[in-house]
Amino acid sequence: MMHFGAYVHNNRLQDAQPMPFTSEIHMACAALVKAGAMPYDTWADACTVGMYEEGSWLPPHEDSRAFERPIVILSLLSDEQEMTFGQVDNLGEYREKARIRMPARSATIIDAPAAYAPWLHALAPAPTGRISLTFRRVSPEARRALQVERMETERAGAMQSLKCAAQLQERAASGRGLSQNEIKKLRKKARAKQAKVQTKLNHANNLAMET
Ligand SMILES: O=C(O)CCC(=O)C(=O)O
Numbered sequence: 366m367m368h369f370g371a372y373v374h375n376n377r378l379q380d381a382q383p384m385p386f387t388s389e390i391h392m393a394c395a396a397l398v399k400a401g402a403m404p405y406d407t408w409a410d411a412c413t414v415g416m417y418e419e420g421s422w423l424p425p426h427e428d429s430r431a432f433e434r435p436i437v438i439l440s441l442l443s444d445e446q447e448m449t450f451g452q453v454d455n456l457g458e459y460r461e462k463a464r465i466r467m468p469a470r471s472a473t474i475i476d477a478p479a480a481y482a483p484w485l486h487a488l489a490p491a492p493t494g495r496i497s498l499t500f501r502r503v504s505p506e507a508r509r510a511l512q513v514e515r516m517e518t519e520r521a522g523a524m525q526s527l528k529c530a531a532q533l534q535e536r537a538a539s540g541r542g543l544s545q546n547e548i549k550k551l552r553k554k555a556r557a558k559q560a561k562v563q564t565k566l567n568h569a570n571n572l573a574m575e576t
């Protein structure tokens with residue numbers, strides 16, 4: 366599997382530098398828009414390329430809630446792939462309720478309610494090798510959660526720098542066993558730390574304004 370664009374893990378958008386969409390992925394988006402499977406060509410910001418060998422399958426799952434619905438899957442190479450939809454019964458067993466075909470060059474659009482639990486989807490074992498491009502869009506809530514996380518990191522960093530600056534100043538002020546030159550150096554270091562506090566707080570404020 367390869368991820369292009371936004372990277373989501375454990376229902377959260379991750380603060381990672383993702384691989385950007387390639388020209389091929391953009392072309393696929395344009396084709397999906399033309400076919401009426403995607404609202405507009407910059408709609409998706411995450412694309413997972415799945416490469417399945419004969420016999421590989423995907424267990425029943427709900428896609429991350431950090432993504433909006435629908436989820437758009439472009440299937441390539443195989444005409445035989447099937448996706449199942451079902452729910453888990455009282456005994457904890459996945460009960461298949463529906464099955465759809467995913468022939469090569471087709472788009473599968475999974476939207477609410479099928480795209481949310483209790484509905485799950487799964488890939489039946491691949492009869493032949495297959496490639497899929499799964500297009501998704503990160504939800505505004507997930508974007509906001511990442512901004513808040515970044516903001517909190519900046520604020521914590523600012524507090525750390527502030528503590529450091531105070532310690533340096535204290536040592537300089539006591540001056541115990543230090544030459545004039547060393548005291549001067551300590552004061553300079555403290556000022557540099559103090560400047561970092563301000564930069565980090567500014568970052569945090571900018572992030573707060575964006576959320
Ligand atoms: O590769 C596919 O066809 C489906 C993949 C899928 O369900 C997923 O990545 O969540």
Ligand SMILES: [Fe+2]
Pocket residue numbers: 426427428486
């Ligand atoms: Fe899925």
